Amino acid sequence: MRKEDVTADGDVTHIKRFLRWADEQEYDPLELDKDGYEEYLFWMNAEDYAFSTVRGNYYSVNSMYEFLIEEDVVESNPLSEIELTSRNYSFATTRSKKAQKANSNGEIIYLEPDEVSKMYDHAKEAHGSALRNELIIKLLFQTGLRRSEFCSIKLDAVDLQSRRITVENAKVGGSRTVMYRPNTDLLLREWIDVRRPSLPTAEDSPYLFPSDRSERIDERYVNRIVKQTAEAAGLQATHYREHGGNKRAKVTAHVLRHSFAVDMLFNYEMDLRSLQELMGHSELKTTAVYLNIKNDVALNAYQRATSSGRHSSPDEQSVRKRQQPMGVESSRHQQSNW
Numbered sequence: 001m002r003k004e005d006v007t008a009d010g011d012v013t014h015i016k017r018f019l020r021w022a023d024e025q026e027y028d029p030l031e032l033d034k035d036g037y038e039e040y041l042f043w044m045n046a047e048d049y050a051f052s053t054v055r056g057n058y059y060s061v062n063s064m065y066e067f068l069i070e071e072d073v074v075e076s077n078p079l080s081e082i083e084l085t086s087r088n089y090s091f092a093t094t095r096s097k098k099a100q101k102a103n104s105n106g107e108i109i110y111l112e113p114d115e116v117s118k119m120y121d122h123a124k125e126a127h128g129s130a131l132r133n134e135l136i137i138k139l140l141f142q143t144g145l146r147r148s149e150f151c152s153i154k155l156d157a158v159d160l161q162s163r164r165i166t167v168e169n170a171k172v173g174g175s176r177t178v179m180y181r182p183n184t185d186l187l188l189r190e191w192i193d194v195r196r197p198s199l200p201t202a203e204d205s206p207y208l209f210p211s212d213r214s215e216r217i218d219e220r221y222v223n224r225i226v227k228q229t230a231e232a233a234g235l236q237a238t239h240y241r242e243h244g245g246n247k248r249a250k251v252t253a254h255v256l257r258h259s260f261a262v263d264m265l266f267n268y269e270m271d272l273r274s275l276q277e278l279m280g281h282s283e284l285k286t287t288a289v290y291l292n293i294k295n296d297v298a299l300n301a302y303q304r305a306t307s308s309g310r311h312s313s314p315d316e317q318s319v320r321k322r323q324q325p326m327g328v329e330s331s332r333h334q335q336s337n338w
Contacts (some may be wrong), residue, residue, distance in 0.1 A: 014060035020148065023220055024254055030074055034081045037061070041084075047286065051086055058084045108293060109250055110258040111235065113267070116141050118233040125232035126225045131195060133225050135187045136209070139165075140226070140253055143178040144260030144279055146170050147219045147253045153208040160189065169280045176280055226253045261290050 021040055022029045044054050058079065065077040111119075119137050124130035140150060149167045157166040163185070166177050180188070196202050196210070205215035230236040230251035237250040261279060264270040276287040 011060040014057040110262045119229045122232035126228035140256040142180045223253045
């Protein structure tokens with residue numbers, strides 16, 4: 001109330017982004033400690049946010065915790081021990097100590113396609129409609145969308161003929177187009193033509209997935225469906241425990257995004273530039289985190305994507321044949337397998 005409207009609006013944006021991240025990581029913001037916020041700073045760095053945005057978030061979240069202290073909601077401010085300047089921000093280029101310990105091998109958690117298929121079979125065991133749950137899991141895996149982007153899909157942005165979905169890019173602005181596979185056709189058509197119209201909110205909702213109570217499904221609810229289905233399929237586990245003993249589940253909606261990237265990169269031999277576009281990354285280096293997962297073929301792909309005018313060795317030429325960019329032959333290969 002003491003701030004100008006533009007400043008208050010900025011605070012709301014920063015705090016919502018922080019709370020979405022905390023929810024996705026299954027952190028309780030009321031129990032977050034210094035290491036937890038440092039992990040968030042690392043995430044912002046990895047997502048290529050400008051330092052001015054990072055600094056604005058720091059001040060907004062700091063104000064939030066000071067307010068919570070005044071209201072006797074929390075006892076301490078996890079940001080009080082962090083002095084954020086452009087010079088000391090370099091620590092965010094490496095993971096926090098707890099995350100380093102939990103991911104000492106640089107692990108990215110993902111599922112193989114056959115494991116995701118097991119989740120399809122157990123969709124009925126999660127809360128709500130079995131058809132809707134299976135559709136949610138399939139679309140998350142087949143499109144690689146962020147959870148916020150997924151929940152924001154507009155009904156009129158879905159092209160059933162071309163199997164294309166246009167989404168607003170949550171990180172870098174603008175929009176991009178993603179595709180889903182033929183084995184989703186029947187589910188999606190039944191959802192749009194039969195199941196969705198039966199919801200009390202459907203008539204006034206522009207979104208593909210309204211809920212019983214609101215015009216669009218909640219991001220936390222989507223995560224809940226994924227975790228429950230993974231549990232029923234025997235895929236769920238506690239990855240590690242964070243601050244205050246909080247559990248971090250192995251399989252979340254974000255893991256399906258990782259699974260999409262790994263599937264495209266290694267099973268369909270997609271080049272990094274194309275994957276970058278589908279993932280909605282502003283920088284190729286963000287997409288390159290998947291290079292450490294399986295083999296050196298991906299590393300060669302990255303070197304090719306970031307180099308120009310360099311003579312390639314016979315080995316690299318062989319790799320190029322196996323991982324050619326999405327041209328005519330590569331597109332035909334993907335269509336036959338999808």
